Amino acid sequence: MPFTIVEWITYHNSRFGFSISYPGDWIAGEExxxxxxxxxxxGNPDIDIRVYGSHVFEGIDDSVSESMKYQSLKLDSGVKADMWVGYEQGMVLLELSWMSDDEIEYNYYVKVSKDFFDENEKTILRIAKSMKAI
Structure with missing residues (x-):
């Protein structure tokens, strides 16, 4: 079986000023x-992978489930982001976020089947690490 190289696509978000790269063979939605x-x-109801920015609002509870395990992840840009990984209703859940100095929160959210996660874990983490403010 021949080895194929997949080109990566970079999505730029002008509203919140960030970018993230993902495999070009994935079918992404519109902004x-x-x-x-x-x-x-x-295209698959068992796969929810999204990226978004938001303004930080004081007093909003954005806590994660106790079943989630925390770790710090250093992004390719050198920024340290907070990442939680766990299980929710039989699905693997990964949430990554970090905040800019001007109080914009950047988020990468993944909720997928265990099989999809096991097959794509390196890609999912590579996508996470590619996120940066622009």
């Missing part, structure tokens, strides 16, 4: 109507 981000993988 959301409000311009905060987009789905990076569409």
């Amino acid at each position: 959301s109507d409000n311009g905060d981000g987009k789905q990076l993988y569409v």
